[in-house]
Amino acid sequence: MGDVTDSPKYDANDLSRFIVDSADRELLPIARDELHALLEKTVLDGIPLLVLGNKSDLEDKLSVDELIEEMDLRAVSHREVSCYGISAKEETNLDAVLQWLIARANR
Numbered sequence: 001m002g003d004v005t006d007s008p009k010y011d012a013n014d015l016s017r018f019i020v021d022s023a024d025r026e027l028l029p030i031a032r033d034e035l036h037a038l039l040e041k042t043v044l045d046g047i048p049l050l051v052l053g054n055k056s057d058l059e060d061k062l063s064v065d066e067l068i069e070e071m072d073l074r075a076v077s078h079r080e081v082s083c084y085g086i087s088a089k090e091e092t093n094l095d096a097v098l099q100w101l102i103a104r105a106n107r
C-alpha cells in the first residue's frame, strides 16, 4: 500500500471504514444520518464500505443484524457493504477486519 506520502489508493474521504459504538443506542441514529450524508457527498462511488460495530463485548450491544437495520445499510447503493461486530477491548473479530482489508488492498 505504500507509505502515507504516496498517493494512497484510499484516502480519508473515501469512507471505506466507519466505526460505531454498537452499545450506544442513543448515538446510533446520529451515526446513521452522518454516514448516509457523507455517502451522498463523496465522489468516490463504488469504494467498498466496512462498518464496524465496536464494543461487541458489552451485553447491551446491538447484534450485527440489528446494526445493519439501525444503520440502514441496505439502503447503500453502488457499493459493497460489510458489517462486523468487533471488540477493540477484547480484540474480538479483528482477524476478520484484517482479512477484509487485505482482500481489497490491491483492487
Ligand SMILES: Nc1nc2c(ncn2[C@@H]2O[C@H](COP(=O)(O)OP(=O)(O)OP(=O)(O)O)[C@@H](O)[C@H]2O)c(=O)[nH]1
Pocket (backbone or CB within 6 Å): 021, 024, 054, 055, 056, 057, 058, 086, 087, 088, 089, 090
Ligand atoms: N467494553 C468496551 N470498551 C471499549 C471498547 N473499545 C473502546 N472501549 C472503551 O470505550 C471508551 C471510549 O468510548 P467512546 O464511546 O468513544 O467514549 P464515550 O462515549 O465518552 O464513553 P462511553 O460512555 O463508554 O461510550 C474508552 O474507555 C475505551 O477504553 C470495546 O471494544 N469494548
Ligand SMILES: [Mg+2]
Pocket (backbone or CB within 6 Å): 021, 024
Ligand atoms: Mg460512547
